[in-house]
Amino acid sequence: METHTFHHVEPSQSQAHVVLVQDVQNAQAVLEDVKRGGEKFGEMPMALIDAKMICSSSHLLVSIHQAILRNARKIDGKTTGLRTKSIHSEVLWNLSITNNIAETFRIFGLSDTTKDLLLIHIAHSPEQGGPRAKDVLQKMQSIVEGDITQEGLSVLDSWQGDESEQRMIDWDAICKAYKLGDMTVSHNDIDDSTIDQVDVEQTIRKRIDSIVTSLVAMKFVAS
Structure with missing residues (x-):
C-alpha cells in the first residue's frame, strides 16, 4: 500500500x-x-x-x-x-x-x-x-x-517497461470512455522511421495517458 x-x-x-x-x-x-x-x-x-x-x-x-x-x-x-x-x-x-x-x-x-x-x-x-x-x-x-x-x-506504470511485467489495461475501453476515437498511429506520425512496432505501441499509450490525465x-x- x-x-x-x-x-x-x-x-x-x-x-x-x-x-x-x-x-x-x-x-x-x-x-x-x-x-x-x-x-x-x-x-x-x-x-x-x-x-x-x-x-x-x-x-x-x-x-x-x-x-x-x-x-x-x-x-x-x-x-x-x-x-x-x-x-x-x-x-x-x-x-x-x-x-x-x-x-x-x-x-x-x-x-x-x-x-x-x-x-x-x-x-x-x-x-x-x-x-x-x-x-x-x-x-x-x-x-x-x-x-x-x-x-x-x-x-x-508497468506498461512503460518490460512487456512481461505489464498489467492488464483496457486501452480500447479507455479510448471509448474518453471519446478519443481512433488513437492508432503509423510510422509517418513519428520522426524516426526506423522505430519498431513496440515503440509505436508505446507512443500510442503515452499519448492516451497524457490526454486522459489532462x-x-x-x-x-x-x-
Missing part, C-alpha cells in the same frame, strides 16, 4: 491510502455489499476503481488530488466543492468526462467481473485524528480477497 500526503491542502482530509489488489476473488460479494450501503467498510469508506480503466499513477493521483481540493472548498465551515455525496465518490466522478455519476460508476467502478481493483481511502493524517496506514491496509485486506501488490503505484485535471477547472 502507498500513502500520499497532500501537505498543501488544509484543513481538509489530506492523506490518500491506495492499494492495488490483483486477481480479485470476491468481486461480486464486495459489489453486493456496496449496493447494500457498504456495511463491511463501516467507518472507513473507500473509492473502488477497476484498475483496467487507469492508464498510470498520474492518471489516478490527479483524480484523487482534485477530489481533495474540492473537499477543501468550504464556506461557513461547510463543504461546498464536492459534486457528489462523498470525497470517495468524487474520485470516480473526476475520472469521467460525463457528469452522470451512475454512468461513471458503471465505467470506472467495481463490477462483478473486476479482476484488478484499486481501493482508496482518504482521511486526515494520524496526527489529525485519522487512521494509521497499517489499520487501513488491514481493513482493505478484510474486505477484498486477492493479491495485494508489493510494488505500490509503480505497477500502474482531461481529469481540466474537469476540476471546467466544473
Whole structure:
C-alpha cells in the first residue's frame, strides 16, 4: 500500500491510502455489499476503481488530488466543492468526462467481473485524528480477497517497461470512455522511421495517458 500526503491542502482530509489488489476473488460479494450501503467498510469508506480503466499513477493521483481540493472548498465551515455525496465518490466522478455519476460508476467502478481493483481511502493524517496506514491496509485486506501488490503505484506504470511485467489495461475501453476515437498511429506520425512496432505501441499509450490525465485535471477547472 502507498500513502500520499497532500501537505498543501488544509484543513481538509489530506492523506490518500491506495492499494492495488490483483486477481480479485470476491468481486461480486464486495459489489453486493456496496449496493447494500457498504456495511463491511463501516467507518472507513473507500473509492473502488477497476484498475483496467487507469492508464498510470498520474492518471489516478490527479483524480484523487482534485477530489481533495474540492473537499477543501468550504464556506461557513461547510463543504461546498464536492459534486457528489462523498470525497470517495468524487474520485470516480473526476475520472469521467460525463457528469452522470451512475454512468461513471458503471465505467470506472467495481463490477462483478473486476479482476484488478484499486481501493482508496482518504482521511486526515494520524496526527489529525485519522487512521494509521497499517489499520487501513488491514481493513482493505478484510474486505477484498486477492493479491495485494508489493510494488505500490509503480505497477500502474508497468506498461512503460518490460512487456512481461505489464498489467492488464483496457486501452480500447479507455479510448471509448474518453471519446478519443481512433488513437492508432503509423510510422509517418513519428520522426524516426526506423522505430519498431513496440515503440509505436508505446507512443500510442503515452499519448492516451497524457490526454486522459489532462482531461481529469481540466474537469476540476471546467466544473
